[in-house]
Amino acid sequence: MASNTAPLTAAPLTADSSTASSDAAVRVRGFTRRFGDVTVLRDLDLDIAPGEFVALLGRSGSGKTTLLRTLAGLDAAPAEQVSTPGARAVVFQEPRLLPWKKVWRNVTLGLKGGRTRLQATAALEEVGLGHRVDAWPATLSGGEAQRAALARALVREPQLLLLDEPFAALDALTRLRMHQLVLSLWRAHRPAVLLVTHDVDEAIALADRILVLADGRLAVEEKVTLARPREAGPEFQALRRRLLGHLGVEQPAPRDTAPLTFIPPAAGLRPGWNRPAAVNGHAVNGHAVNGHNGHNGALNGGAHHGAQLGGGLS
Numbered sequence: 001m002a003s004n005t006a007p008l009t010a011a012p013l014t015a016d017s018s019t020a021s022s023d024a025a026v027r028v029r030g031f032t033r034r035f036g037d038v039t040v041l042r043d044l045d046l047d048i049a050p051g052e053f054v055a056l057l058g059r060s061g062s063g064k065t066t067l068l069r070t071l072a073g074l075d076a077a078p079a080e081q082v083s084t085p086g087a088r089a090v091v092f093q094e095p096r097l098l099p100w101k102k103v104w105r106n107v108t109l110g111l112k113g114g115r116t117r118l119q120a121t122a123a124l125e126e127v128g129l130g131h132r133v134d135a136w137p138a139t140l141s142g143g144e145a146q147r148a149a150l151a152r153a154l155v156r157e158p159q160l161l162l163l164d165e166p167f168a169a170l171d172a173l174t175r176l177r178m179h180q181l182v183l184s185l186w187r188a189h190r191p192a193v194l195l196v197t198h199d200v201d202e203a204i205a206l207a208d209r210i211l212v213l214a215d216g217r218l219a220v221e222e223k224v225t226l227a228r229p230r231e232a233g234p235e236f237q238a239l240r241r242r243l244l245g246h247l248g249v250e251q252p253a254p255r256d257t258a259p260l261t262f263i264p265p266a267a268g269l270r271p272g273w274n275r276p277a278a279v280n281g282h283a284v285n286g287h288a289v290n291g292h293n294g295h296n297g298a299l300n301g302g303a304h305h306g307a308q309l310g311g312g313l314s
C-alpha cells in the first residue's frame with residue numbers, strides 16, 4: 001500500500017458519476033498512470049463482470065493500490081478509459097473509523113435519510129456486530145473494527161466493492177473468519193469485488209479470477225475453477241506454485257513427489273515417517289510473499305491448510 005492515504009471520509013463511496021457500461025462492472029482501456037517520471041500503470045486493460053470476485057496480486061510497488069484508488073475514484077482518470085459503477089465502496093487495511101463517533105454513526109457516515117440507524121443495525125447484524133451498535137470504535141478488537149468497516153461498505157449497497165489488503169493486519173484465525181464473512185456477504189449481495197492482496201492462498205481461497213500486475217500491466221490471469229470451500233489439494237497447490245512463480249518466488253519440489261524420510265525411534269517415541277525439512281519450504285516461500293509473520297503457521301502444510309480453509313469457508 002502506498003504511503004498516500006485517502007481521507008477518512010473517502011472510504012465509502014456513493015458517487016453519482018456512474019460511468020459503467022451495462023455489461024461490465026469495471027472496464028479499463030489503455031489506462032496509464034505516471035507519478036513524475038515513473039510510469040506505474042502502462043496502457044492497462046481490465047474488465048470485471050457484475051458479481052465477479054477478482055483478486056489482484058503483484059510485487060510490492062507494482063501499482064495494485066494505484067489501480068484500486070483509480071477504480072475507487074480517489075485518483076482522477078479519464079471517463080473514456082476507466083468506467084465503474086456509481087455505487088462503490090472501499091475497505092482498506094486499516095478500518096478508518098472516526099473515534100469520536102459511535103460504531104453505528106461510523107457505518108452511516110455521509111448517508112442521508114431518516115432510517116440510518118436501522119440501516120446501520122441491519123448491516124452490523126450481517127457482519128455479526130449487532131451487539132456493538134452503540135459501542136465506541138476504541139472498544140472494538142481489530143477484527144471487530146474491520147467488520148464494522150465492512151458494514152460501512154455494505155450499507156452503501158455497492159455494485160463494486162474494493163478491498164485493499166483488508167485482512168493483512170489481522171491474526172491468522174481472524175483472517176480465516178473474515179474470509180468466510182466476505183464470501184457470505186458477496187454471495188448475499190453479489191457486488192463485483194476487486195481484492196488487492198499479497199497473500200496467494202487468500203486469493204485462491206476467495207477469487208473467481210486472479211490477476212498479477214507486473215511492469216504496469218496485468219501480466220497473468222488465472223481462472224479459479226475449484227469448488228468452494230477450497231481445500232489445499234493438488235490443484236490448489238499447483239495453482240499456488242504457478243502464482244508464486246509469477247511473483248518470482250522460487251518453488252521447492254511439490255510435496256507429493258518429495259521423498260519420505262524414516263525417523264528412527266527415539267526413547268519413549270513411536271517410529272514414523274516424516275518429510276525432509278526442505279519440503280516444508282512452502283511456508284518459507286509463502287512468508288516471502290505474504291510478509292505476515294505467523295500466517296503460514298496456520299496455512300503451512302497441505303493437510304493442515306486444507307483443514308483450516310475447509311473448516312473456515314463455506
Ligand SMILES: Nc1ncnc2c1ncn2[C@@H]1O[C@H](COP(=O)(O)OP(=O)(O)OP(=O)(O)O)[C@@H](O)[C@H]1O
Pocket residue numbers: 001002003004035040058059060061062063064065066067
Ligand atoms: N501519490 C504518489 N506519488 C508518487 N508516487 C506514488 C504515489 N502513489 C504511489 N506511488 C508510487 O507508485 C508505485 C506503486 O505504488 P502502489 O502503492 O500502487 O503499489 P502496490 O503494488 O500497492 O505496493 P504494495 O504492495 O507495497 O502496497 C510505487 O513506486 C509508489 O511509490
